[in-house]
Structure formats: C-alpha cells, structure tokens
Amino acid sequence: MTMPQDDIVLDVRNVAKAYGPTVALRDVSMQVRRGEVHALLGENGAGKSTLVKILSGVVEPDSGSITLNGQPYRPRGFTAAQAAGVSTAFQELSLLPNLTVGENLLLPHLPKSLPGIVSKRRVFDAAREILAEYGGSDIDPARIVETLSLAEKQRVEIIRAISRHPSLLILDEPTAALAEPEWLFSLIARLSAEGCAVLYISHRLAEVRRLCGHSTVLRSGASIATVKLTGTRDAEIFHLMVGVVPDGESQRADIRSLQTTPPALRVRDLAGNSLRGVSFDLRQGEVLGLAALEGQGQRELLRMLAGLDPCRGGSIELQGQPVRLKSPGHALRTGMGIGFVPEERKTEGIFLGMTAEANMSLSVLDQLKRFCLVDRSREQSRVAAEARRVDLDERYIPMPLAALSGGNQQKALIGRVLLSGARVLVLFDPTRGVDVGTKQVIHRVIRNFTAAGGSVLIYSTEIPELVKLCDRCLVIYQGRVTGLLDQPQFSESRLVAMATGHSMEAAE
Amino acid sequence: MHAAMGNGAFIISALFIILYTVYAVWQPSALSVSDLTDFFNNTLPLAIAAAGGTFVVLTRGFDLSVAGVISIANVIMATKIGEGPVQALWGLVLVCGIGLLCGAVNGLLVSKIGLQSIASSLGTMIITSGIALVLLDAPGGTVSEFVSYGLMDDIAGIVPITGLIAAALIAIWLVVKRTDIGIAVYAVGADETASTLAGINVVKTRFFAYSIAGALYGLAGYMLSAQTATGNPNAGNPFLLQVFAAIAIGGTSFRGGHGGVVGSMVGAATLMLLQKLLFTAGVSSFYTGLFQGVIMIVAVLIAALSSRFSAAGAR
Numbered sequence: 001m002t003m004p005q006d007d008i009v010l011d012v013r014n015v016a017k018a019y020g021p022t023v024a025l026r027d028v029s030m031q032v033r034r035g036e037v038h039a040l041l042g043e044n045g046a047g048k049s050t051l052v053k054i055l056s057g058v059v060e061p062d063s064g065s066i067t068l069n070g071q072p073y074r075p076r077g078f079t080a081a082q083a084a085g086v087s088t089a090f091q092e093l094s095l096l097p098n099l100t101v102g103e104n105l106l107l108p109h110l111p112k113s114l115p116g117i118v119s120k121r122r123v124f125d126a127a128r129e130i131l132a133e134y135g136g137s138d139i140d141p142a143r144i145v146e147t148l149s150l151a152e153k154q155r156v157e158i159i160r161a162i163s164r165h166p167s168l169l170i171l172d173e174p175t176a177a178l179a180e181p182e183w184l185f186s187l188i189a190r191l192s193a194e195g196c197a198v199l200y201i202s203h204r205l206a207e208v209r210r211l212c213g214h215s216t217v218l219r220s221g222a223s224i225a226t227v228k229l230t231g232t233r234d235a236e237i238f239h240l241m242v243g244v245v246p247d248g249e250s251q252r253a254d255i256r257s258l259q260t261t262p263p264a265l266r267v268r269d270l271a272g273n274s275l276r277g278v279s280f281d282l283r284q285g286e287v288l289g290l291a292a293l294e295g296q297g298q299r300e301l302l303r304m305l306a307g308l309d310p311c312r313g314g315s316i317e318l319q320g321q322p323v324r325l326k327s328p329g330h331a332l333r334t335g336m337g338i339g340f341v342p343e344e345r346k347t348e349g350i351f352l353g354m355t356a357e358a359n360m361s362l363s364v365l366d367q368l369k370r371f372c373l374v375d376r377s378r379e380q381s382r383v384a385a386e387a388r389r390v391d392l393d394e395r396y397i398p399m400p401l402a403a404l405s406g407g408n409q410q411k412a413l414i415g416r417v418l419l420s421g422a423r424v425l426v427l428f429d430p431t432r433g434v435d436v437g438t439k440q441v442i443h444r445v446i447r448n449f450t451a452a453g454g455s456v457l458i459y460s461t462e463i464p465e466l467v468k469l470c471d472r473c474l475v476i477y478q479g480r481v482t483g484l485l486d487q488p489q490f491s492e493s494r495l496v497a498m499a500t501g502h503s504m505e506a507a508e
Numbered sequence: 509m510h511a512a513m514g515n516g517a518f519i520i521s522a523l524f525i526i527l528y529t530v531y532a533v534w535q536p537s538a539l540s541v542s543d544l545t546d547f548f549n550n551t552l553p554l555a556i557a558a559a560g561g562t563f564v565v566l567t568r569g570f571d572l573s574v575a576g577v578i579s580i581a582n583v584i585m586a587t588k589i590g591e592g593p594v595q596a597l598w599g600l601v602l603v604c605g606i607g608l609l610c611g612a613v614n615g616l617l618v619s620k621i622g623l624q625s626i627a628s629s630l631g632t633m634i635i636t637s638g639i640a641l642v643l644l645d646a647p648g649g650t651v652s653e654f655v656s657y658g659l660m661d662d663i664a665g666i667v668p669i670t671g672l673i674a675a676a677l678i679a680i681w682l683v684v685k686r687t688d689i690g691i692a693v694y695a696v697g698a699d700e701t702a703s704t705l706a707g708i709n710v711v712k713t714r715f716f717a718y719s720i721a722g723a724l725y726g727l728a729g730y731m732l733s734a735q736t737a738t739g740n741p742n743a744g745n746p747f748l749l750q751v752f753a754a755i756a757i758g759g760t761s762f763r764g765g766h767g768g769v770v771g772s773m774v775g776a777a778t779l780m781l782l783q784k785l786l787f788t789a790g791v792s793s794f795y796t797g798l799f800q801g802v803i804m805i806v807a808v809l810i811a812a813l814s815s816r817f818s819a820a821g822a823r
Binding site: 058078079082090094095096097098099103104107108109110116117118120 | 683686687688691694695697698699701702703704705706707708765766
C-alpha cells in the first residue's frame with residue numbers, strides 16, 4: 001500500500017558526514033510519516049548520534065538531502081531547527097544545571113514584566129502549566145536543575161522538547177534513566193495521535209516493539225534496512241545491527257554451590273538518608289540483582305557500599321570482617337576490595353581528556369610503579385590484557401576517552417574496576433545508554449567474573465536484564481527490602497509488582 | 509535558611525558585619541559619617557573592579573587586564589583631564605570608554621577567536637600597563653579638585669557620595685541579573701554546550717561580559733584617581749591579586765555559573781576593613797598581607813562547608 005507523498009514529514013536521502021578521515025555516516029536514507037513512531041536502531045558507533053545531530057541542526061551534512069514537511073531542510077543551528085519544527089531530547093542531557101527548571105523550559109524566550117526584565121513569577125507560572133500539561137506536575141519549576149534526580153532531569157529534558165510543539169520529535173534513549181516509562185509511552189501515544197512524527201532511539205527492543213511500527217537499522221554509518229517490527233524476530237534485528245547473531249543464552253551459577261560458601265558481603269540494618277534498614281547477604285560467586293523504582297533508597301545503598309557516603313546505622317561485613325568504609329579508595333583496598341561503577345559515567349566516572357589507557361590504569365597506579373615512576377610497559381601490558389577481557393578494541397586504548405562511543409567508554413570504566421583487583425563489584429546501572437553488542441559484552445564480563453569467584457551487586461532499571469543475568473534479586477521499596485527472589489521465582493511482572501510496593505502474592 | 513547558608517554573598521556579608529561590629533566597638537568613631545565616608549572612599553575602587561571581574565568569572569573566564577586598565581585610567585585622569593564638572597564628565601566617559609575598548613578586545617579574543625582567557629588577558633594587561641607607562645613614566649600629575657574633593661565628600665553630612673555610587677551599582681546589577689543577557693552569563697559559565705542548545709548566543713554573551721568588565725575597570729580607575737588625587741603608571745598593579753581575592757571570598761566560584769557582584773563587592777569591603785582593623789590595632793603593614801591571606805582561606809572554607817551543609821540538607 002503506498003502512502004500519499006504529503007504524509008511524509010521527514011525524508012532523508014543519501015546523507016553522508018565525515019569528520020576529517022573518520023566517516024560517521026556513509027549513506028543514510030529513511031522516511032518518517034505524520035503520526036508515526038519510527039525507531040532508529042544501531043550499535044554505538046553506527047552513526048545514530050551523528051544523524052541525530054544533523055536532524056537537530058547541530059551539525060550540517062556533507063552531502064545528501066533532507067526534506068521536512070515538503071520543504072528542503074538545512075538548518076543553520078539548533079534554534080533554526082526548532083523554528084522549522086524539529087525538537088530533540090538528547091541522551092546526554094542538555095539542561096543548564098545552575099538555572100531553575102522553569103528557566104530551562106522557557107529559554108530563550110523568558111517572559112518579561114517590564115521591558116528587558118525577566119519576571120520570575122511569570123516564568124514559574126508558565127513552566128507550571130507546561131509541566132502540568134505533560135504529566136510533570138510533581139516537579140517544582142523553582143528548583144535548580146542540579147538538585148534534581150537523574151530521572152527528573154530526563155523528564156524535564158523530554159517535556160522541554162515536547163513543549164515546543166514540533167512536527168518531528170526526536171527522542172534519544174529517553175527511558176535510560178526513567179524508572180516508570182509508562183508516563184512517556186502515554187505521552188508518545190498522545191503526540192502521535194495529534195499527528196506529530198516521532199523518531200525513537202533506544203536499545204531496549206521490548207520498548208521499541210511496543211511503541212514503533214517501523215524501524216530503520218543503521219550499521220557502520222549506513223542505513224541497512226527499514227523493517228516492519230511485527231514481522232521481524234529479535235535475532236534478525238540483531239543480525240542487521242551487529243552482523244552476527246549474539247549469544248542469547250544466559251548461564252547462571254549453580255545454586256547449590258553458592259550456598260556452601262561464606263558471604264562475600266553481609267549488610268545488616270543499613271540506614272541513612274532514605275534508607276531505612278536494609279539487610280542482605282551477597283554470596284561469593286553470585287550475581288545479586290537490585291530492582292527498585294526511582295528514589296527508593298537504592299542510590300544511598302550503593303553509594304554507602306562504594307564508600308562514598310557514610311552509613312548512619314547498621315553494619316557492613318566484608319568476608320566476615322566488619323568494615324567502616326571511608327572512601328572508594330579505602331573500599332578498594334579493604335579486604336577483598338569493593339569496586340564501584342557509578343551511575344553517570346559522564347560526570348562521575350570517566351576522565352574525558354585522558355586516554356582510555358590512563359582511565360583504566362588509574363586505580364592501580366601504585367602497583368605499576370618502579371622507583372616511584374609509573375612503569376609504562378607494565379601499564380600497557382596490564383591494560384591491554386584487561387581491554388581484551390572487556391572486548392575493547394586495542395586501537396581505542398591510546399585514544400582520548402572523549403573520542404570513544406558511550407559503549408566503549410563504559411567498557412573502559414568496567415575495565416578499570418576489574419583491573420583494580422576488587423572481588424566485590426557494585427554496579428549502578430552499568431548498561432545504561434549502551435548498545436546491544438556492548439550490553440552482551442558487559443553481561444559476559446559479569447558472568448566470567450563470578451565464575452572465577454567474584455561477587456556482583458547490580459542495580460538496573462531494566463527488569464528484563466535483571467531477570468536474565470541474576471541468580472537472586474532484591475527488591476527495595478521506600479528504603480526497605482520488600483522481597484528477595486530466587487531464580488526459579490523470577491518473572492518481570494513479579495519484580496515490577498514488588499518494586500511498586502505490592503506483595504508477592506498480588507503479582508500472581 | 510538552608511539556601512541562604514549556601515549562598516556565598518550571605519556568608520561574606522555576615523562576616524563583614526561581624527568584623528565591622530568588632531571595629532565599631534573598638535573605635536566608636538567608626539560609625540560616624542566622616543569615618544564611613546573614608547571607608548567607602550577607600551573601598552570603592554576595589555569593589556568596582558571586583559564587580560567587573562565577577563562578570564568574567566561567572567562565564568568561567570579569567571581577566572587579568574584589570575591592572576592595566578586601572579593604570580591607564582589613573583594616568584589619564586592625572587594628566588589629561590582639566591578642572592570643572594564638564595571635564596570631570598568627559599574624563600569619566602573617556603576612561604570608561606577605554607576600558608570598554610580593552611574589554612571588547614578581550615571579548616573578541618576569547619569568544620570569537622577562542623583563546624584561553626587567562627593567556628589573552630595577560631597579554632592585554634601587559635599591553636595596557638605598557639601604554640600607561642608611555643603616557644606617564646613616573647608618578648606625578650594631579651587629578652582635578654572637582655573629582656578628588658567632590659566625589660570624596662558626603663551629601664548633607666549624612667550620605668557618602670561613594671556609598672551612593674556603590675548602591676547604584678548594586679541596584680543596576682540586580683536588574684541586569686534578571687535580564688536575558690544576565691541569565692545567559694550564568695548559563696554560559698555552567699555549560700556552554702547546553703547554553704547553545706538552549707538558544708543562547710554564547711559568543712555575544714562572553715563578549716558582553718568582558719566588555720562590561722572593562723568599562724567597570726575604567727570606572728574603578730576613575731574612583732581611584734579621585735581618592736589618590738595623583739597619577740601613577742603602576743596604580744593598577746595591587747588590584748590584580750586583590751580583585752581575585754575579593755571575588756573568591758565573595759562566594760563566586762571560579763568554575764563559573766555561581767555567585768554574583770554583590771558578594772564580590774562585600775568581599776572587597778571585607779578585605780579593606782581588615783586592612784583598616786590591623787592598621788588601627790597598630791599592626792605593622794607588612795603583616796596585612798598575611799592576615800588577609802588567612803582570612804581569605806577561612807572565608808572560602810566557611811563558604812565551601814556551608815554550601816555542602818545546605819546541599820546535604822536539601823537532599
């Protein structure tokens with residue numbers, strides 16, 4: 001069935017873009033229709049972010065043509081793109097941290113009272129209306145963005161994009177930090193009913209299938225195919241994206257062997273901030289999952305275990321020895337060592353200006369010393385070995401980390417933690433904003449780590465990931481453990497029910 | 509209260525009031541109009557210069573050219589400006605204009621050409637200091653009496669003129685802070701990329717910040733001339749470090765995006781008050797620097813601790 005031509009909102013033909021010798025896009029063509037929710041799939045490095053930048057007006061393509069609503073589309077800058085009707089919610093959030101939510105929503109057209117003078121009251125009133133319109137009325141427009149949680153920031157970023165009433169809305173990994181994606185899904189349904197075209201970029205295939213009819217797959221800078229999602233199996237999509245069929249099997253540890261060894265980590269009645277008494281054991285060789293909605297205390301728990309925040313009550317035992325963790329460095333050096341992979345790699349984990357190699361060797365520099373100076377050859381061989389283990393291509397090792405894709409940056413970060421020799425890993429959403437291929441690698445690394453006797457506590461906002469990866473799973477609600485499920489009892493619906501405060505029975 | 513505790517301007521104001529109270533208890537004449545006028549007269553040049561520097565620091569930049577611009581302003585006032593109100597006004601326009609020009613050059617170098625501000629402003633500082641030396645190669649010249657007596661006086665024996673000028677500057681700042689460009693200055697200092705994506709013209713904003721800083725340095729030089737009544741090609745040199753000290757203890761972060769002019773001006777007042785306290789106590793002037801340094805560290809420490817306190821409470 002052919003669609004009428006004037007139904008097409010976005011028409012991209014043979015777009016190419018190179019940054020010097022690096023070809024980001026070779027040949028991309030795709031179309032998005034009015035009211036359609038179109039997915040853009042592809043690994044990190046496939047060119048998705050470059051395409052998003054081109055469509056958002058941030059960079060200009062070298063060749064090819066783009067038409068928006070029938071008119072040639074060549075915006076000179078982000079503001080021009082917005083004026084033309086394209087609005088983007090970026091993966092790396094683009095809010096101004098030191099301004100209020102209201103100011104962020106309304107910039108650059110802040111309402112004035114007297115000529116030139118911005119009226120605070122009008123800013124907040126207008127912002128409140130916008131927030132209420134799109135389901136964000138729990139966010140106070142007077143709050144400084146810095147003080148918001150990651151999920152709240154993501155919601156503001158999305159609401160800001162939608163509030164500009166675009167004809168094309170681009171959402172780049174919008175659910176990465178959201179614990180309740182239903183809010184977004186209903187917004188998207190509403191927008192598409194109103195005729196807005198949505199370009200949806202996400203690695204979560206389940207979501208993509210739910211929201212989108214068609215998807216364009218990018219690989220190595222070219223649009224490989226546009227597929228109708230209902231008629232295409234996951235394996236076929238992966239094949240298009242990656243070129244190989246990835247390992248979908250999950251091997252979990254043998255439960256019997258786990259019960260005989262003493263716990264690697266024992267937490268009793270841990271309390272502080274929004275944490276109200278959490279107790280659990282992390283067994284050696286186990287992957288223990290942590291499921292929770294946004295803001296239920298999991299952040300405080302993980303930061304306490306990492307040594308970032310002090311415990312205000314309760315105890316932590318590492319291999320039977322009580323410990324008081326004073327800092328992440330102290331946590332690394334105490335007993336078998338606790339290694340931490342933080343929530344936001346951009347601001348908390350990686351050093352963008354340093355090379356991948358330097359990033360990875362950072363926590364073990366003193367082991368690499370000879371006569372007080374870092375032994376470069378020792379550093380290089382240790383890092384190279386670790387990079388192989390985390391599947392980080394060796395050509396990336398000497399490059400500055402800012403030049404790597406998000407997935408590779410995350411691999412480097414995990415490589416650093418592994419290199420430190422810690423036997424207990426605390427992972428805060430390690431596969432957030434990471435492509436399918438890298439996610440597989442990270443899962444494999446976790447599995448290998450626990451097979452060798454290490455223990456992992458992993459928090460993820462993606463319940464299917466926890467179901468696939470973990471031996472047991474804790475659920476936290478309102479600062480307390482509301483359940484601990486063993487592998488045979490795992491199911492997505494049960495975990496979600498417990499995470500929202502319902503009992504196990506209610507999930508049946 | 510929590511939010512106030514994290515506010516740098518609040519802390520330095522509290523510190524200033526405590527110090528002034530100590531001073532007033534010790535020297536009851538401290539609260540007299542003539543003493544207050546003296547204090548404002550001495551403090552205003554540094555306060556204005558710090559206000560100018562704040563605009564640049566807010567955009568995450570450094571502006572070292574303050575020393576050179578103040579020197580040029582002082583030298584011009586002492587050698588090229590004659591008597592009477594008309595000449596005084598012309599002098600004001602001239603030195604502020606020169607400051608604005610220097611600031612505009614700094615702005616272009618940083619925002620359009622993309623040079624690092626600390627390096628480019630060091631260059632303009634050396635150039636402007638050199639120009640001051642060419643205009644007047646040794647201390648000398650006289651500043652017109654209209655300026656050096658008139659501006660250092662008070663109105664009706666109650667309000668120091670310099671106090672009024674300070675109040676006017678603060679009032680103007682509070683207005684600018686609420687304009688598009690004022691908000692843009694904060695935004696650019698925090699995150700340049702996000703600012704571009706929010707529709708802010710980063711180049712224009714930076715250019716504005718450096719230009720207005722330059723104009724304010726000119727004004728600072730004008731007020732300095734009123735106070736010293738003579739010309740000195742090195743007049744601006746002590747300002748270089750003191751301006752940054754005033755900005756730091758006033759609560760403006762060198763990482764950009766936080767702070768404000770009020771804090772910097774009160775910071776300047778605190779530094780000068782400290783000098784005065786030590787002088788009155790009979791401490792040798794050689795120790796002044798030592799004490800100022802200690803106070804600076806203490807003030808910055810208090811600011812950091814209480815912002816952490818207020819942030820922790822807010823969570």
